[in-house]
């Protein structure tokens with residue numbers, strides 16, 4: 001698998017370019033801020049962008065879906081819970097509404113769609129081979145905010161419990177560069193992420209209160 005992590009914009013966003021080495025087909029994840037970087041990198045690597053995968057529809061993750069679609073004609077995919085928001089606030093609308101457990105075929109790569117709400121209603125993680133793109137659900141040593149309109153701290157707790165059950169060796173690729181390193185592993189998060197430790201909803205909610213000094 002070809003996987004590039006690309007830092008863009010002013011608030012540490014990461015875009016991703018995922019390519020199939022056999023077919024040279026590729027997906028971009030959360031195109032925003034600097035679409036030229038994604039498009040130029042794909043051209044240099046000889047990759048044809050066929051899919052636009054959107055983890056959630058906050059502006060800093062979707063600003064450039066239109067620009068990338070215009071150049072590539074690639075189909076925009078987003079979880080069904082978030083498709084209406086994309087249509088109204090950040091057109092173009094989605095071409096494909098995704099559901100938990102769906103698999104997107106990018107060339108010979110299988111990208112598994114995991115619905116992990118909490119940061120937003122349709123927030124999703126993307127699992128391909130040994131990589132887990134966690135967007136604004138899981139950051140290195142932290143988690144996404146749960147105080148936005150549409151956020152649900154209880155859902156975030158359930159989503160984190162679900163991520164805990166995935167293999168430790170998976171490499172985590174977050175949506176922002178907020179931690180000490182640009183990537184981590186799920187096993188490492190077990191030791192280093194304070195939001196990983198609570199096993200009960202009550203303990204988790206206590207951690208996410210605004211007056212908690214971890215945040």
Ligand SMILES: [Zn+2]
Nearest residue numbers: 056058119136
């Ligand atoms: Zn967000």
